[in-house]
Amino acid sequence: MLRKIKRVEFPLHLMLIPGLLAILLFNYIPMVGMTIAFQDFMPAKGLFGSKWIGLENFRYMMELPDFYQILWNTAFIALMKIIAGLVVPVTIAILLNEVRKEFFKRSIQTLVYLPHFLSWVILSGILIDILSPGQGVVNLFIRWLGFHPIFFLGDNRWFPFTLVISNEWKEFGFSTIVYLAAIAGISPSLYEAAIVDGAGRWKQTLHITLPGMAPIIVLMCTLSIGNILNAGFEQIFNLYSPVVYESGDIIDTFVYRTGLIDAQYGLATAVGLMKSAVSFILISISYFMAYRFANYRIF
Template sequence: MVSAIRKYWPFHLMILPGFLLVLVYSYGPMAGLVIAFKKFMPSKGIWGSPWLGMDNFNFVMSLPDTSQVIRNTIIIALMKMVVGLIVPITIAILLNEVRKAAFKRTVQTLIYLPHFLSWIILGGILIDILSPSQGIVNKLLGLFGFDPIFFLGDNRWFRFTLVFSDVWKEFGFSTIVYLAALTSINPVLYEAAEIDGANRWRQTWHVTLPGMLPIIVLLGTLSLGNVLNAGFDQVFNLYSVPVYETGDIIDTYVYRIGIEKAQYGIATAVGLFKSVVSFIFISLSYFLAYRFANYRIF
């Protein structure tokens, strides 16, 4: 043990700043979770506030909005997970068929750019282009005789708008991962399939997809950890009161209760509930990733 430390001390020293940052900003604030079991009063502080036990949790579960918020979170997260898995796989396979390197690199760059933009910027862009009166999308729909659609203010369309815009922002990043997986497939397999009379579709179905399967299973199982993470940044910048019914998620619910209404104990209870459930799903996802994709953290 001592010899190993002496040998690798530069590496331990290198990770020390990162370890301290995680310790101070991630683990240190966890002491504040005790607020979930107290009637928090800022004047008395965390430790001086009276204990309530599980009253905050019971109160949250009795609220009429709680079940709707949890349902919205799960539905939106699952939709994003499914579509966010299918679209990049499809685009990666299509790009892999492109033979002109310049065109391929250009497309990769264009679809990857939105990943670097914050939801504050993209939220403003989406509000403009999806406007029912002046937005370019509704103007194009009007040319074909369709009535304007209030994408960000209609409960029938809001969830689909969230999923579409999230995939548009992130699928370029995932596509690069799948393109990297495609490079590991042995070209001899395609030659053998072609000799056996397989066309491009058959080659894709019997060679390409099986070759990508380990990374597909890995990313699919790891995404289970986000089943209660429907994207606070995106929803907060796009939603409004008319779409609370289908667009309000746990994170925005906590924000309104904790920040706007100053109900810190209740908001902490909701956040703790989400964290515990997310931890269970993350543990399950890593187990499944190890079971089906032989992926291990250590």
């Protein structure tokens, strides 16, 4: 029996080798570069020839006047995205579940799902056009209502909320699928019993649909804690400008400018390493909470 198991499973283990090699090559070997965070790194001297300065990059990082504002921007934008990423898809999933015309339901689902497949390079160009304070469609409508135009991408008061709304517009259709699947798993007999008891659609949603979705909502909420420092580099990089650095500059964009534009490789690596360490702790906490409250386990 043991010999048969080995004969069946051995080819499957061989199939893992290419994937494991790829992970080793692209995920683990590059981690040697973390030593740059503790060096006055000079590209000409290389990784092993640069001067070792210990925690000096981390001290300098903490003394930067903009560092805590950047940290706040990252957490604030990411937290708003997490909240919107839970509320909007759950609401849309419940509304779609109430649609009885199957063709209409599938059509709406496809339309809200499509933006997920567009990159932020494309969507940023669209947003820059429609949010333009001069001839943008949104501001033309605002003028028509009798208000002054709003510079959504150039005003620090509006920029973070513009990021959250545009991100949710792009992603909520994809997230809705998860919650529609959770609704599909609710037993129809519960709705039939509620109808017999005289419950309307609102009561059915409140006492059957939402409790039935609760485990997946708790799971998605707890897992999203690990992304509290991931505010969305690609989106912000394509939409922000020096005018809105005060409210839109996040850790990832700061690392990009510091490391690749200003060539302060040690400082950029120190900031990135700090973010990775905090994210690791948060992800560990989120998985523990997912196991504790939603009975979710990886292994």
